[in-house]
Amino acid sequence: MKKLSPVLVLAAAAVAGSATAQEMTIVSWGGAYSNSQLRAYHEPFSEKTGVTIINDDSSAEAVAKLRAMNEAGNVTWDVVDVVAADAIRLCDEGLAMEIDADTQLAAAPDGTPASEDFGDLLVSDCFIPQIVYSTTFGYRTDLVGDTPPTDVCAVFDTATYPGKRSLEKRPINNMEWALICDGVAFEDVYDVLETEEGQNRALAKLDTIKDDVVWWSAGADTPQLLADGEVIMGSTYNGRLFSVIEEQNQPVAMLWDAQVFDLDGWIIPAGLSEERKQRALEYVYFATDTQRLADQAKYISYGPARASSAPLVGQHADLGIDMAPHMPTDPENAKRTFLYNYEFWADYRDDIDAKFQAWLAQ
Amino acid sequence: MSDTTQNGPMLAADGTTLKRSLARSLRREKTRALLLISPLLFFVFLSFIVPIVSMLFRSVENSIVQDTLPETVVALQSWDAQSGELPDEDVYAAFVRDMLVAIDEKTHTRLGSRLNYEETGMSSMFRRSGRQIKRLDPVEDAPFKDKLIEIHDGWGEVQTWAVIKTHSVQYTDGYFLNAIDMQRTVDGPAVQPENKQILIQLFWRTLQMSLIITGFCILLGYPVAWILANLPMRTANLLMILVLLPFWTSLLVRTSAWKVMLQQQGVINDVLVWLGMVDDAARLIIINNQIGTIIAMTHILLPFMILPMYSVMQTIPPTYLRAAKSLGASNWTAFWRVYFPQSVPGIGAGSILVFILAIGYYITPEIVGGTKGVFISNRIAYHISSSLNWGLAAALGTILLAAVLILYWAYDKIVGIDNVKLGG
Known part of the structure; x- marks a missing residue:
């Protein structure tokens, strides 16, 4: 030990020195x-x-x-x-x-x-x-038939677009899309989501596709699932979809409708x-x-x-x-965009997340 | 030999009594041994004991309310939360004085996040009110009650003050109550609404699935360990490398590989469809559910079962089996009555290892577990890194630790911990 210690001291000094x-x-x-x-x-x-x-x-x-x-x-x-x-x-x-x-x-x-x-x-x-950036949907052009989706509610339409979808394993964005597709106007979404009934309504809408959803937790999951043909559509960050489409030339297209800006x-x-x-x-x-x-x-x-x-x-x-x-901000892509409400989620994140996870586990 | 003729105690060479000399040298020996292991002790203390104790402490520690709103907490003591009436002006004035200090130190928003775990909306209430309370003067602007209610409706609700009062204790059982799907209210502990109950269910699932995984590891690992122990050294070593190879591969790589294998457009399904055993329209769902978690975790934890089993089986002399057979036992009887009992310590050691590792796993369930195959540790990770509710995460961790210790104790009572061996 006695022989070692000066070496250790030197090593420690070198580490400390490099940081400054x-x-x-x-x-x-x-x-x-x-x-x-x-x-x-x-x-x-x-x-x-x-x-x-x-x-x-x-x-x-x-x-x-x-x-x-x-x-x-x-x-x-x-x-x-x-x-x-x-x-x-x-x-x-x-x-x-x-x-x-x-x-x-x-x-x-x-x-x-x-x-x-x-x-x-x-x-x-x-x-x-x-x-x-935006969180939006991409879909497999070869798996959606002759009528490619133009509306975000295609996600909830398993009759027209049968197959799995990938959604993020958290309430944020999913609850909003569910309400929008349940007939709530964009500007009313957070007012509705504030109430217990509104939260139940969103979960009930998500419940209609629960068996068809693959839940993701890393941004790279959806691009991979799309490339493998595991899902026919899925949400992720628009930049990830860009690289699937333009850099990897996969048969995938963007569904910019109701993209959520962040x-x-x-x-x-x-x-x-x-x-x-x-x-x-x-x-x-x-x-x-x-x-x-x-x-x-x-x-x-x-x-x-x-x-x-x-x-x-x-x-x-x-x-x-x-x-x-x-760009998500391009006028052609931003015809219908949804703004993420930071203050709402700062307040409701814990509460709604617990309900969302309990619903998932059912 | 002259010593024996002397009277009095025996003396060592330096003239002290032999007894004392021996004691001194033993003490020196012990000190030296202690000094030798002191780096390890120090390391274990710093990297193991301290974090665990601080985690245990965090699950009950709750001084933030008192530290941020000291005067308010005192003023609230005389207020009856169950009366249904708002606290009087004293409380509001104390609150404004506390908040002015807190805003200056930027701790009011931190308190808002803390209370938001208990009552949704507190976070923005503290943040928004902070901007306006900052402009108030603690003396000239009195009285404050109406002013505060004007700043935010929340200050005019009994519930707000009840939450602050309920959670103003220095040490709380609130996190532990939350960890078992309950909550602390003014009226004492209460059950969480049904649509928020998830944690007890996850605890059960974690225990059940860990047991299933341990069971599968025993079933799959036992024959492998037996073959390894009974083959000639050269072949056994070669096979051993096959067991160890996955051990040296990154956990993430192995888990992701299972994803490729198990998914609906994956290797296994493709092969089954190609063989005509499964219809293309009805591909098997063997990932993103409990099956996926069980398959992947059994594979990942298998070496932890095989290795202790193997090292125990190696020490069982093959002559015992031969002796049993020569005395008339059938193959099965010889195995079951002679060989198996001697291999139990290996199963015990492997099971404890696999079970304890499984109960705390979170990466694999997160990747292949979907919604039904996740463990309590996934929730702990969420509360550590996303919701920042470290108190709740600590409480969940403490419960998990206690569960493991209880099971260990039960194992000791039933099987006996002396009966566990990691080798010869």
């Missing part, structure tokens, strides 16, 4: 999405500043991990990519830093302040929006040292400016969160196809 160098850890979702960030943001940022960026694909557990890090008093992440609902929770829990959009984020090239450029998408004081963006964890905080702020200032957000759309079909970025969206970097028609 020009390095930052950015947490994201992994896969094609992280790759788009790597090429659009990380590489140009490293080139400009010399900071080395370490990727960590932990966004799915970001809230729990940040809470654990915060309790342990050792936050090792510098910038974290989360969905808006998680950003709101992190802000509520005091785990994310508040950002003043106008002073800490870049203005649009024409001088429009950031708060106006992002507009309504700044859903939390801690949240820096990055992309608009946001994804950055937060900076609370409790960073001054030096790390400055570097994180420098990164988000750079990575969320108008050009950078438009650049990301070259690699993945998610819409940039700034109004000023939309006209700059060009072609896919590798496939050379126009990206604008694949």
Whole structure:
């Protein structure tokens, strides 16, 4: 042991030393999405500043991990990519830093302040929006017969479209679609869902297709199930469907009807040292400016969160196809869109989830 | 030999009594042994004992309400929640003073999330009210009762204050009640509405399915272990690699492979349809349900059954079987009366290992279990990573831990823990 200890001390020192160098850890979702960030943001940022960026694909557990890090008093992440609902929770829990959009984020090239450029998408004081994505349905073009579905309610129509469907194993989005297909108007959905009767109504509607549903919990499940022919239609994130259709050339098409818009963006964890905080702020200032957000759309079909970025969206970097028609925000795709209500789900998530899981287990 | 002629106690070379010298050297020996294992003890303490104790503690700890609203909690003590009337102005004034401090420290939204587990709507109530309460002055703006009710209707409801009062205790049994589909109310513990009851059902399912999986592992593992133990060394070693190979493959890979095998357009169904044994329109559903979980988990846990069985069977001398047969026993009698009883310790060890691993499994059920094949651990994972209700997750974990300990104790009573062997 006596001989070992100096070595251990040296090793410990080396580990500690490397963390203080020009390095930052950015947490994201992994896969094609992280790759788009790597090429659009990380590489140009490293080139400009010399900071080395370490990727960590932990966004799915970001809230729990940040809470654990915060309790342990050792936050090792510098910038974290989360969905808006998680950003709101992190802000509520005091785990994310508040950002003043106008002073800490870049203005649009024409001088429009950031708060106006992002507009309504700044859903939390801690949240820096990055992309608009949607949860929508894809279907197998070869398995739906001569009348491809155009309406989201095709999901509930097992007579016309027999076969399995894949839905996410959680109440969010499914309850809304169920109510819409049970005749509730878009604007009334959350008012109805607030009541016990409304929740039962949504579950009763879902009950009609319960035996035909494969439930997914990872975003990659539906694309795989569609490719295998296990399901004839299924919900997932629009970018995943884009890659099934355009990159893997599977016989799959998008059903944009009643797509649910959601946001994804950055937060900076609370409790960073001054030096790390400055570097994180420098990164988000750079990575969320108008050009950078438009650049990301070259690699993945998610819409940039700034109004000023939309006209700059060009072609896919590798496939050379126009990206604008694949954006969830494209007018042709966004004819009927549904807005995810963050506040509603922050309140009702625990309650409805318990009911939903109890219904699933029946 | 001069020592024997001396009177008095025997002395060691340095002149101390032999007894004391021996005690000292034994003590030194013990200290040295303790020092040698101290890194391990330290490691076990830090990485095992501390997390478990802190988890146990988290399942009852509930100081957040008192810490965030200290004055309100005191003021609420004189209010009778069952009276059906709102608390008086004192409570509202205390609440505004507490909230001003909490908003400053940004802890009011955290309390909102905590109380939202008990009463839906608390989360947004605290967040929204916070923005407006911030502008109030604790002295000049009094009285507050009507002002607060104007800010949010919720402050004018008896239920809101009843929830705060009910959950203002420092240590709560609320999480444990939630864990068994009950809840804490002003009137004491009450059963959750039927459409929210799921956890007890999941506990039962976890126990049942773990038992079934353990049973299948015994049935499949016993013959394999027997063959391994009775083949010549060279062949046995080769076969052993086949048992261990899956062991060295990533759990996720093995589970995903089962998905490819079992799904309706998967390998097994394709082969059966091709052979004409199953109609194309009626492909078997053997995944995303309990069958899927049982198949995949039996496969994954099988090595944990085979290895202890094998190492016990290896020590059973083959001569015993031969002796039994030469004394007139049939093959079956020789096996059942002579061989099998000696292999029981291996079955015991394997079963405990497989059962305890199965009861805490969550990745495999999550991937192949669909809705009916998930375990209680999937719910624990949900409460740890999604709902952030760590108190409830801790309570569920504590119950699971207690269940395992009780079963272990029962096993000890029925079979005897001395009867468990991992090898020779």
